[in-house]
Amino acid sequence: MTKKSIPSGSAKIDSVPGREQSAWPARGIDPRGFRWINFLLFQAVWLIAILYQQTATPVCVALLLLHFVLSPTPWLDFRSSACGIAIGVMFDYALMESGLYRFAAGEFPLWLACIWVAFVLSLRHSLAWLAPRPWFVQSMLGSVCGTLSYLSGERLGAVSFGLPLLPTLAILAVVWALLVPALYHLTKRMSYDEKSV
Numbered sequence: 001m002t003k004k005s006i007p008s009g010s011a012k013i014d015s016v017p018g019r020e021q022s023a024w025p026a027r028g029i030d031p032r033g034f035r036w037i038n039f040l041l042f043q044a045v046w047l048i049a050i051l052y053q054q055t056a057t058p059v060c061v062a063l064l065l066l067h068f069v070l071s072p073t074p075w076l077d078f079r080s081s082a083c084g085i086a087i088g089v090m091f092d093y094a095l096m097e098s099g100l101y102r103f104a105a106g107e108f109p110l111w112l113a114c115i116w117v118a119f120v121l122s123l124r125h126s127l128a129w130l131a132p133r134p135w136f137v138q139s140m141l142g143s144v145c146g147t148l149s150y151l152s153g154e155r156l157g158a159v160s161f162g163l164p165l166l167p168t169l170a171i172l173a174v175v176w177a178l179l180v181p182a183l184y185h186l187t188k189r190m191s192y193d194e195k196s197v
Contacts, residue, residue, distance in 0.1 A: 039126035045118040049111035060114035080190040084120040099162040135181040142180025
């Protein structure tokens with residue numbers, strides 16, 4: 001019995017987002033090393049967006065473009081993240097329209113969309129370690145970290161809550177407990193679909 005060899009420039013796709021290497025050739029930076037770059041880019045986008053808000057949008061867009069320039073799998077990043085970004089923005093827009101929180105500009109801010117792009121991209125890279133964990137672990141960490149992120153944004157003046165603090169945090173905790181496992185599942189599913197391209 002002979003073993004099938006894997007053509008040069010392609011690799012198997014396993015169950016962990018961020019480890020997949022599509023049939024599209026990977027580029028220079030090692031995926032494990034790129035996770036640190038992605039982590040720094042994600043943190044930079046979040047902090048700059050929260051501190052400078054609308055004036056930060058061009059810088060945040062430049063940092064996001066840098067992700068795709070440096071990523072070893074930019075096309076797979078785009079394919080696997082596009083739907084998740086749209087879902088995240090939709091959830092935040094719905095919560096804003098419901099009056100749960102408000103922004104100074106009175107409309108959905110572009111800097112928040114940039115944070116969503118950075119976050120969903122991180123699911124395949126710096127946050128890929130959480131992908132193989134059980135859904136309830138993803139849910140618990142998403143509930144805590146997502147809620148703390150919004151609380152930090154409120155304390156730094158990027159957003160104001162339309163309801164008292166505790167009900168707002170409770171709603172955010174539930175939303176993020178549902179959203180994070182769903183985003184990991186969607187990212188994994190879209191990564192698998194790359195095999196059919």
